[in-house]
Amino acid sequence: MFRLLSVRVAAATLVGVAAGAGGGFALAGSISSPAEKAAALNRLAAVAATDSSTVPAPAPASAPQPIPAQMLGADVPVPIAPSILRERNGWLVSDGKTLLAVYAGAAGNDPSVGRVVIVSQNVAAGKQTVRAIDAGSTGELTITAAPLGRAAEASAQTGSLRLRTAGGHFLTLDLGTGRISREPHGAPLP
Amino acid sequence: MRLLACTLTLATGLAWSATVASATQPVTAWYMYGSSGSDLKSYAYAHGCDFAQAEPGTGMRVLLLDFGAARKLDSSTWGAVDFSNTRFSNADILSALERAADGYHNCHVRGSVDIAYGNSNYHLSGSGMSSTDAWWAGFHQSERSEDLADYQSSKGYTSQTSDAASDMEPSWESPSVTKQLVSGDQAQGWALYYDFGSADGCPQSGNADGACNNGWHVSDVGYVSYAALALPLPEIYYTANANQWTVVRKWWNANAQGTYFFLGVTASTGVGLTPTASWAALNSLNNGLVESELACFGC
Numbered sequence: 001m002f003r004l005l006s007v008r009v010a011a012a013t014l015v016g017v018a019a020g021a022g023g024g025f026a027l028a029g030s031i032s033s034p035a036e037k038a039a040a041l042n043r044l045a046a047v048a049a050t051d052s053s054t055v056p057a058p059a060p061a062s063a064p065q066p067i068p069a070q071m072l073g074a075d076v077p078v079p080i081a082p083s084i085l086r087e088r089n090g091w092l093v094s095d096g097k098t099l100l101a102v103y104a105g106a107a108g109n110d111p112s113v114g115r116v117v118i119v120s121q122n123v124a125a126g127k128q129t130v131r132a133i134d135a136g137s138t139g140e141l142t143i144t145a146a147p148l149g150r151a152a153e154a155s156a157q158t159g160s161l162r163l164r165t166a167g168g169h170f171l172t173l174d175l176g177t178g179r180i181s182r183e184p185h186g187a188p189l190p
Numbered sequence: 191m192r193l194l195a196c197t198l199t200l201a202t203g204l205a206w207s208a209t210v211a212s213a214t215q216p217v218t219a220w221y222m223y224g225s226s227g228s229d230l231k232s233y234a235y236a237h238g239c240d241f242a243q244a245e246p247g248t249g250m251r252v253l254l255l256d257f258g259a260a261r262k263l264d265s266s267t268w269g270a271v272d273f274s275n276t277r278f279s280n281a282d283i284l285s286a287l288e289r290a291a292d293g294y295h296n297c298h299v300r301g302s303v304d305i306a307y308g309n310s311n312y313h314l315s316g317s318g319m320s321s322t323d324a325w326w327a328g329f330h331q332s333e334r335s336e337d338l339a340d341y342q343s344s345k346g347y348t349s350q351t352s353d354a355a356s357d358m359e360p361s362w363e364s365p366s367v368t369k370q371l372v373s374g375d376q377a378q379g380w381a382l383y384y385d386f387g388s389a390d391g392c393p394q395s396g397n398a399d400g401a402c403n404n405g406w407h408v409s410d411v412g413y414v415s416y417a418a419l420a421l422p423l424p425e426i427y428y429t430a431n432a433n434q435w436t437v438v439r440k441w442w443n444a445n446a447q448g449t450y451f452f453l454g455v456t457a458s459t460g461v462g463l464t465p466t467a468s469w470a471a472l473n474s475l476n477n478g479l480v481e482s483e484l485a486c487f488g489c
Contacts, residue, residue: 034448037419040382043351047250047302053346057292060236064229067274076275077259077312079221079487081388081425082361082403084461092223092274099223101273109428117461119221119488123233126240128220130488131460 064123069093069152071143072101080117083108084132088142093156098122100157100175106140107132114138114165116173116180133173135180139166215246216457216465216486219254219308219386223274227282230272234286238293241303250302252423254355254386254456254485255290257283259312260327260371262319268330270309271317280334283307287338287352295347302349305342306384307335310357311368324367328374328383331356332419336380355423358387358414360403365410376418384423385415386456386485394433397440412442412450421453423485426468427461436475452476454483465489 034041072090080087080103087105094100099121107113114135121128135141145162147155158176162183165171170183220237224230234255241253258272269279278286287307294303309331314324331354338352354375358368375383389411391403399409415422415438424435435452442450455472457465465486473480 034416036376037382037421040353040380040419044250044304044382047304047351048348049248049300049302050349051295051298051346052348053295055346056296057345059296060232060289062228062232064232065225067223067225070275072273072275075313075317077271077273077310079256079258079273079357081357081390081427082359083388083390083425083431084427084458094223094274101223109430121221121223123236126218126236126244128218128488129460130458 064094064096066096066150066153067092067094067099068150069147069156071146071148078103079119080130081108085115085117086111086140088140091143091146091161093147093153095154095157097124098157102143102161102173102175104141104143104163107134112137112139114141114163116141116163118175118178131178133178133180135163135165135171138169138171141165141171144170214249214482214484216484216489217241217245217251217253218489219456219485219487220256221487222255222257222272222286224272225274225276227278227285230278230282230286231289234290235293238290238305239297240293242294242297242299245299245301245303248301250304252384252483252485253290253294253303253305254308254384255287255306256308256310256355256357258309259317260309260314260319260324260331260356261317262323262327268327280330284334284337287334288341291338291342291345291347291350294350295345298349302351305338305350305352306355307331307338307352307381308355308357308386311359311363311371311387314363314367319367321367321370324370325374325377328371329378330374331371332375332378332381332383336378339380352381353384354381355384355386358385360388360390360406360411364404365406365414369410369413372414372418372420375420379419381419383418383420384453385420386423386425387414388425388431389434389438392434393437394430396437397444399441399445400437408438408441409445411438412446416442416446416448416450422450423453423456423483424472425456426472427458427463429463429471432468432471432475435472439476439479449479451479451481453481454485455480457484457486457489459486459488
């Protein structure tokens with residue numbers, strides 16, 4: 001990273017030097033520089049590639065605890081950008097090792113398309129995935145029924161959520177397969 | 191001074207002639223969830239270690255930890271509400287950031303890291319925060335980033351530094367309140383403020399100060415992404431996003447001071463463009479003005 005940034009740092013530094021000398025230095029080719037960022041950019045450029053200390057830090061004293069399965073209302077921050085999802089509500093569960101969060105709503109660029117976005121984290125594997133699943137022309141989706149509470153911390157990750165379309169129809173999101181189908185047990189939507 | 195000018199001209203020319211830049215491999219950025227401060231620390235340690243083990247190349251990369259929406263927790267306490275609806279004070283978040291630094295140190299293989307305290311502008315005023323509160327949120331965010339740098343230095347973690355970041359989305363909050371995050375950060379003075387948000391609703395062509403979502407204008411996006419200590423690391427999920435950010439860059443260069451450049455791109459998997467395609471989409475419209483950072487939620 002920052003292959004060109006070293007030049008920008010140099011530019012920022014020079015502007016700082018010039019300003020300090022009462023200069024008003026202007027870069028050739030009309031490339032001016034972010035003088036106010038100079039100190040911070042220089043700091044980045046000065047970071048070494050090795051640590052001066054070889055003493056290991058202590059490992060965490062405890063493992064993460066489960067998060068009971070719960071609905072997420074409109075007041076809870078959404079990590080998904082509005083350009084991807086116009087969110088209605090969400091649902092979350094974690095068994096302490098893997099976390100699953102589902103956000104339901106409509107596609108950011110087309111409110112007629114129902115969409116869910118699934119965020120999955122596996123701490124042990126160091127993996128995080130984000131997956132958008134479209135339900136077709138259903139209008140926005142709302143999660144209306146889901147496993148809740150501590151009893152569902154482990155089992156819910158392969159369970160299912162019930163979704164309501166804008167037109168009042170009901171769909172099922174199978175968390176194991178990531179497929180949306182019409183109820184009851186209908187064929188997957190196109 | 192003339193020598194300096196000549197040197198700089200040469201360096202700049204070389205850099206701009208070598209604009210066949212390409213994105214490096216993506217590095218994982220994390221949404222932070224946790225039901226307690228202890229959980230947050232455990233996750234952060236794991237993310238720091240995982241990041242170090244997977245870090246490609248020998249350069250510096252940004253470890254972006256998104257702690258959720260900036261919040262004022264009580265009359266004198268700032269922090270964030272995370273994506274599991276748990277409220278964490280900045281003291282909790284700093285502890286987690288320190289554990290991320292520990293994890294990176296313990297698992298360090300190559301290169302260096304800039305650990306960024308990320309938050310968002312999600313419904314700041316809706317949670318009762320005023321513009322002044324938002325200013326203090328930015329101020330304290332930068333302050334905690336500096337605290338993290340002090341910790342890194344005290345521990346001999348010389349391959350690390352720290353900064354701040356925010357997912358500033360026009361749809362989530364007004365421009366006047368959101369700008370205060372950047373202004374507060376600037377007032378504190380330590381942290382670069384990486385904008386990993388969007389230019390939602392902004393025009394996709396031209397360089398005018400057109401309207402964006404929620405009362406924002408192109409100039410507002412320009413401010414939160416490049417004024418003061420801000421640097422853009424924009425979300426590019428679709429080609430439309432690359433078009434919008436190009437308009438922001440062109441507006442800035444036509445109307446404000448300094449040549450706007452991008453630190454890189456924030457991308458995702460599972461929707462729209464692949465991470466590499468995201469970076470390429472922005473770079474194709476801003477050749478030579480896109481650094482190679484590629485932070486990815488979902489990689």
